[in-house]
Amino acid sequence: MHDSAAVPPEVTDDLRRLIADAGITHNADLIARTLATGVGLGIDGASRLDLKITTSALTEMRAAFRLFAPYAGIPKVTIFGSARTRPDQEVYRATAAVARALADRGWMVVTGAGPGIMQAAAEGAGPQQSLGVSIRLPFEDKPNAVIAENARNVAMKYFFTRKLMLVKESHGFVCVPGGFGTLDEMFELLTLQQTGKADPTPIVLLDEPNGTFWQGLQRFIDEQLVGGGVISPDDFDRVVVTDSVDAAAFAITDFWRNYDSLRWVGDRLVLRLRVEPSDAEVAGLNEQFGFLLASGRIERHEPLRPEQDDHDRLDLPRLVMNLDQRRVGSLYRIIRAINALESSPSGPARAA
Known part of the structure; x- marks a missing residue:
């Protein structure tokens, strides 16, 4: 060979x-x-x-x-959910409402371009702020009318290429009750985050008012997966489970309140922020998260040489650390703490 x-x-x-x-x-x-x-x-x-x-x-x-x-500089949220959801169902209206709330904050909404929840999300965001990545199926052969209006859709033969594009471009994810496909997409998101194969992003599981769909999943995870020792006790903590449209939209945008982006430079992890933390705040981060480090401390730092060579976000303050790469799945905890610092911007931001 x-x-x-x-x-x-x-x-x-x-x-x-x-x-x-x-x-x-x-x-x-x-x-x-x-x-x-x-x-x-x-x-x-x-x-x-x-x-x-x-x-x-x-x-x-x-x-x-x-x-x-053409939309590289615009933050995007991907919304997953069932193609079978009807427009008269509360979860359909909740999906449209969260898509509208995020579009009003400057986000574009990405969906699988089909009916049901995908159409609800596109309707909420509107045709100007919707993108579709559809799958060619015998029973779902064209994008929904909202996506088709501006021809902002690409049709895929393979699920693996479709899933790549539904995940690759987005700065946040909202999963709405659905079937095998929705659960597959949600668990793949969690796997990518847990293993560090994707940068940390906010994940929201949105239910209809007083809905119990995701509560049932959470019980299964707590009792069978955590209880069985096959995942860590805090692996599901990265997910926000809610039946509130406002809370869902806030969780997506607030993740980017102070945190901007990350980059690995050799064994060192660089976190780029919007506002530089104080000495006391850095000391607090070390006290809280020192156990996640392979060595050394979390430190403020100038852009590292490879970042300078690439002109990579040089205007932003940085925190540099030697994160234990076996603990990369806990990185979201550091990001949440950074966003909660007193020096952080006063309101949620949209992703860069």
């Missing part, structure tokens, strides 16, 4: 010339790797089915990247 590293040097040179002839200069090295991987699949003798999966996935990802690109 060969791999992409076995692509002959002369072929690699031809690929680089092809890229240059196409006028591509930005990230040309990554484009070359992408093309070399395609050639490598041919060298491997990959089956036609494997090649069809590969080409379809890349084609869908390119289409999705192009859909989202």
Whole structure:
């Protein structure tokens, strides 16, 4: 078996010339790797089915990247929920209301572009602030009317590429009662957060007024998952469970009150903030979260050299720490504490 590293040097040179002839200069090295991987699949003798999966996935990802690109600077929230929910149900109205509340605060709403909860969210946000990532199914063959109005939708063949795009671009998530698909998406979000494979983001489980759907899930998690020792006792604490539209919208925006973004530089974790904490506040963070560190202390710091080289959020104050990477799932606790500092901005913010 060969791999992409076995692509002959002369072929690699031809690929680089092809890229240059196409006028591509930005990230040309990554484009070359992408093309070399395609050639490598041919060298491997990959089956036609494997090649069809590969080409379809890349084609869908390119289409999705192009859909989202014009809105890169706008914060987005993805709303998951059942396609079977009817407009006369309270949870439908609650979904529309939370989407409207977030759109009023400058957020765009991303959905699976189908009926039910997806349509409720799009109606609440309005066509100008809605984006759709639909799945091609025999019984759900076109986006709902709100999404279709401005053609802000990309259709996917594969669930895995669709799920990638529903998660990748968003700064927050609202899950509304639904079936297998909704629960799959919610548990994948929790897995990504627990394992540190995705940056921390707020996750809200929204129910209808006095609803019990998520309460039942929470009992199962407490009794079976935590009780059975297969997750940590605080793994579900990152989630806000509520039947209040106002509380749901606040939980999404308040997560970004002071916290802005993060970056790993080697073993060091950099948290970028909107307002610099005081000495006393940094000391308090160390006292509260020192047990999460592999070594050293949480410290205020100037931008690290790789950040300077990349011109990466250089205007923002920073906290730098050697976080124990086995405890990365607890990072949301530090972020919540940072947002609660007295030096934090007085009101919730929208994500950068």
